[in-house]
Amino acid sequence: MTRENELDIGELRQIAGWLEAAGVGFIEIARGRSVARLTLDHPTAREPAAKVETASLERPAPMQVKACHAGRFLRTHPGRATALVEAGASVRAGDIVAILQVAELCLPVVTPADGVLGEWLVDEGTVVGFGAALASLAERST
Structure with a gap:
């Protein structure tokens, strides 16, 4: 017991x-x-979305880190003093870059692809809904 x-x-x-x-x-x-x-x-991988062919003149939509749950947006874990990741940092697909807090539960916010974390689009402590854009994500320069 x-x-x-x-x-x-x-x-x-x-x-x-x-x-x-x-x-x-x-x-x-x-x-x-x-x-x-x-x-x-x-973790169990979800089916990837079907690829859509686009014309070569179209610019690709900017990548974003989005909320996979509703919750209070935190760039810093409640038990720590430093941010999980700063804007401008190089990240890999699946890296935890922020947290969504629901009551005492902390849920990870992960990057959808490799790249460079751009600006944060949401202020610390803001309550966000499912699918809300939290940060921009740029391709790495080669």
Whole structure:
């Protein structure tokens, strides 16, 4: 039996199963003085969107980092003093660049592709909805 402020391994196993089923690769849970961070190496991949042929004269739409959940936007983890990633940093697909906080739950915001993180489009602490553009993402120069 666990104390009131401890995390139960059975609960963690169940949460890990939910994460895998939902295709989520990261979660951090805090209860009392206990904190557990679960990271799945290979979250279930979702089907990629069908590629659409475009005319060579069209400019590609700018890439953006978007919210995959509704929540309060945070560039800094509540338990840390520094931002997860600063604008201008080189990032890879799947890198955690920010957090969406729902009550005590912190959900990761990940980059959709490799590139350079551009400007933040949302202020720290702003409540955002699903699909909200959070940051711009530029291709790396070669």
